[in-house]
Amino acid sequence: MDQNTLNNAVEAGRASAQEYAGLHYHRLLEAVDGHPRGSVVLPGGRVLPGYPSIARIQSLEAGLHRQFVAPFRAEEKIDGFNVRILREGDAVYAFSRGGFVCPFATDRVPDFVDTTIFEAEPDLILCAEIAGPDTPYLEGSSAQVERDVELFVFDMMRRDRPGFLPHAEREALERAHRLPHAQRHGRFSPQDVDALRELVLKLDARSVEGLVLKEEDGDRRAKYVTGRSCINDIRVCGNQLLDLPPEYFTHRLMRLAIFLTEHARTGDPEIERELGRAFLEGVGDAVQSGRETGHVGHPYRCRFRARANAERFIQHMRATGGRHVRIDPASPQPETGEHAGYWRVDLERRFDRMTGTLASALRGDSQFD
Amino acid sequence: MDQNTLNNAVEAGRASAQEYAGLHYHRLLEAVDGHPRGSVVLPGGRVLPGYPSIARIQSLEAGLHRQFVAPFRAEEKIDGFNVRILREGDAVYAFSRGGFVCPFATDRVPDFVDTTIFEAEPDLILCAEIAGPDTPYLEGSSAQVERDVELFVFDMMRRDRPGFLPHAEREALERAHRLPHAQRHGRFSPQDVDALRELVLKLDARSVEGLVLKEEDGDRRAKYVTGRSCINDIRVCGNQLLDLPPEYFTHRLMRLAIFLTEHARTGDPEIERELGRAFLEGVGDAVQSGRETGHVGHPYRCRFRARANAERFIQHMRATGGRHVRIDPASPQPETGEHAGYWRVDLERRFDRMTGTLASALRGDSQFD
Structure with missing residues (x-):
């Protein structure tokens, strides 16, 4: 991509300058010059x-x-x-x-x-x-x-x-x-x-x-x-029920119902139970967490080969993750045991709407709907 | 309510003139003069x-x-x-x-x-x-x-x-x-x-x-x-999964999870199965109907004492129900048997988004999401 096109795209808000460990590049926020959103312009104008x-x-x-x-x-x-x-x-x-x-x-x-x-x-x-x-x-x-x-x-x-x-x-x-x-x-x-x-x-x-x-x-x-992947998605994200777009759940239910019809598996009590359990475990975990800790969130951990990369990751999350991402202040920590040699980072994402709605419901507030 | 206040409210779009079988009244679309939305101004300015x-x-x-x-x-x-x-x-x-x-x-x-x-x-x-x-x-x-x-x-x-x-x-x-x-x-x-x-x-x-x-x-x-009322609501409206606001479903799931926690019923496999079945039966009925008839809807029937009221109801539905309400052209029909003496009206509400999405999915269209 020539420099002029790139400059115009930056000015129009269609591309954004980025830097990572000395590498300067631009990412496309919208299609530019035939390259789709998410393309990257590298030094020399070469395009990923x-x-x-x-x-x-x-x-x-x-x-x-x-x-x-x-x-x-x-x-x-x-x-x-x-x-x-x-x-x-x-x-x-x-x-x-x-x-x-x-x-x-x-x-x-x-x-x-x-x-x-x-x-x-x-x-x-x-x-x-x-x-x-x-x-x-x-x-x-x-x-x-x-x-x-x-x-x-x-x-x-x-x-x-x-x-x-x-x-x-x-x-x-x-x-x-x-x-x-x-x-x-x-x-x-x-x-x-x-x-x-x-x-x-x-x-x-x-x-x-x-x-x-x-x-x-x-x-x-x-x-x-597969149908089971729809149920798995619902299970792992049930504690974000109010924080994800609600279509996350309704679209997976549609897909599951179409899958079961196509594969002649409708009416299977085991699948019914798995689906109900997926919802109730996910949302139930959130209720439990709301009762016990006053907030709802999900813990994540990950490992890095190089401490410098772990630090870059932490900076990136602090810059882009907003107030609902919390990095464990002890991170990065050297791993021991089977992961010895790696640097471990622990973080949590807080689900603000689940936290707020549950706090209100559990302290006895009334709601109009 | 005095005539002047009412006239101003009508002009401001806060009240609307209505007529039913010779009764002229106004309904409030917003609060007016301390009377909430949904209040009715009757002849002589008296307020319901x-x-x-x-x-x-x-x-x-x-x-x-x-x-x-x-x-x-x-x-x-x-x-x-x-x-x-x-x-x-x-x-x-x-x-x-x-x-x-x-x-x-x-x-x-x-x-x-x-x-x-x-x-x-x-x-x-x-x-x-x-x-x-x-x-x-x-x-x-x-x-x-x-x-x-x-x-x-x-x-x-x-x-x-x-x-x-x-x-x-x-x-x-x-x-x-x-x-x-x-x-x-x-x-x-x-x-x-x-x-x-x-x-x-x-x-x-x-x-x-x-x-x-x-x-x-x-x-x-x-x-x-009750928790069961949440499951019942999901069951009877599952075939409208994409036509109701998705919060209809997510809010009921939240309530159910809080109910089960409060009453120490979490983890009950029977409730899990009932919930999963409620979703899958509702959405599955829609898929079945989409396959067989090309559309998704719900049939309603009701009975009237007086034929004139049945005709007024049909007119009201035609005027306010939009194109997705279809009245059986044979209605009203005299009932026989245990309901003899009544006039029966049959109608169907079509669920446009379920109908369209299922038609597209079942004819093999691809979707980007």
């Missing part, structure tokens, strides 16, 4: 493309035919957060969906990726999901990760070029550089509804989030999630 | 006061002490719609909460109230709940009514005077005129938390909506609802 939204289909039977005309690959969807990883100068950075350098992901990338890949492929961008119980952003974990965090490469791009690398090229690079990646379930055509249904039910039983379907010779993609 | 909102308490233990300092009566809350009944000229009318004459309630009042009461008490206003499976407004029924509709007087007022009649006077009039009323559960003081808890659990087991607590010598009131 934004990661596009993936369309959701709610019915396999109708959706496959409508969204695909050619063969596609099915990969496991990972319930984590999306980063784009590249090398710039001598360092490797991980950028969030919104176009910020993520200090946490940037710190942890070398645990999972042999970064010499960027010597052979200096223009390469790895699109990866980071998932696990110990992230600073996610309330729940992922079925594929038992402890700490893991990283799964699921797409590749090149700088300044729109679109993704073809399937075969990505697979070859993953193999050559032993990159961890989302589990692949093979090649399907839009007619293979029954085979995909069977696969989805197996993933559902394993509590996997769902599938991402990727056109083999093109950029067309679609996602399809 | 609006029925005030009743405050909700979410915790018995904390709420009783905070909201009451004197003894109060506990009455069963009826899950119906609220009307105010009076005589004007030679006729008896029932007004809705918003200040419209309700053609349905007006028609049916004589089935339940001996209207000669208004000869002895011409200024009297009966505040009543109409409930049952066969109303034109309610998706569910009420635990207290098995068939058709019933009427329960729960408060009395007098024209032009603010406030309610004292408990003893109301009870005497109810007895003298054999008026049907909400079940009364006696007199309590703010210390009687345990007795009220026990009563509430009995009501919960009967699926009763809850209690209205009324200060014996004053106008202070509070309502407290």
Whole structure:
């Protein structure tokens, strides 16, 4: 992107200047010059493309035919957060969906990726999901990760070029550089509804989030999630019932009902109980916490390889997280035991509306509605 | 209310002129001259006061002490719609909460109230709940009514005077005129938390909506609802998941969780299953209906004593219900069998967002969210 275009975008409020550990870059708040929101303009005007939204289909039977005309690959969807990883100068950075350098992901990338890949492929961008119980952003974990965090490469791009690398090229690079990646379930055509249904039910039983379907010779993609992932989301976010947009819950209920109809699982008392329990445990935890501590929140912990990155993360959260993020003042602390060598940060997000509403209800205030 | 005040209110958009079967009146869209929204200005400027909102308490233990300092009566809350009944000229009318004459309630009042009461008490206003499976407004029924509709007087007022009649006077009039009323559960003081808890659990087991607590010598009131009423509401409105404000659901989940904590019922698998089933049955019915008919809606039926009132009701619904209310073109039809002598009206409300979202999902459209 030329300097003039970038300057105009900054002036129009469509791009914003950022700095991370000496790296100066701009993130796009809106589309600029054909580059989508979330794209990053690096030194020299080179562009890290934004990661596009993936369309959701709610019915396999109708959706496959409508969204695909050619063969596609099915990969496991990972319930984590999306980063784009590249090398710039001598360092490797991980950028969030919104176009910020993520200090946490940037710190942890070398645990999972042999970064010499960027010597052979200096223009390469790895699109990866980071998932696990110990992230600073996610309330729940992922079925594929038992402890700490893991990283799964699921797409590749090149700088300044729109679109993704073809399937075969990505697979070859993953193999050559032993990159961890989302589990692949093979090649399907839009007619293979029954085979995909069977696969989805197996993933559902394993509590996997769902599938991402990727056109083999093109950029067309679609996602399809399992019923159990809807219930899991409700469970882990029930204590934020009034703080999340209420559609968070109503949309997941819709998806679950459509899923159960499509897979002939309506009326299953076990699923009914799981759903009711998901809501009641989540909201009940909030009520309990409101009674006992006077506030409702969620604790997060995460680990860093370098103390300096932990400090950068803490500064970033203090600058952007607002008053409802509280960093444990003892952080960062050196870990011991199985995580020895890492620096641990503990934080809490407070849910202001849950806290306020419960405090009012539990002290006996009356409400008009 | 004097004519000048009323004229100014109409000009300011705070009052609106209405007509029903020759009765000309104004309803207040906002407070005017100390009269709340929903009040009605009758011929001669006499005022039917609006029925005030009743405050909700979410915790018995904390709420009783905070909201009451004197003894109060506990009455069963009826899950119906609220009307105010009076005589004007030679006729008896029932007004809705918003200040419209309700053609349905007006028609049916004589089935339940001996209207000669208004000869002895011409200024009297009966505040009543109409409930049952066969109303034109309610998706569910009420635990207290098995068939058709019933009427329960729960408060009395007098024209032009603010406030309610004292408990003893109301009870005497109810007895003298054999008026049907909400079940009364006696007199309590703010210390009687345990007795009220026990009563509430009995009501919960009967699926009763809850209690209205009324200060014996004053106008202070509070309502407290049962956990099961939250689940019932979710069940009967699940097929409107995207058409109701999403807070309809999130607030009921909050209330249920607080109720279960207060009554030490958290973790009950039977309640978990009931809640999950309530959601899944409601939304599942919508999915089923979307698949089979291409739309989602709810059927209502109601009965009228007089054909002319049925016709007035149909006109009223056509004028105010918008395109999503569809009256069965065969209505009104004479009933046969146990309801012989009545005129029956069938209608359907269509839920536009559920219909549209399901149609899109089931034909395989992709969605970005």
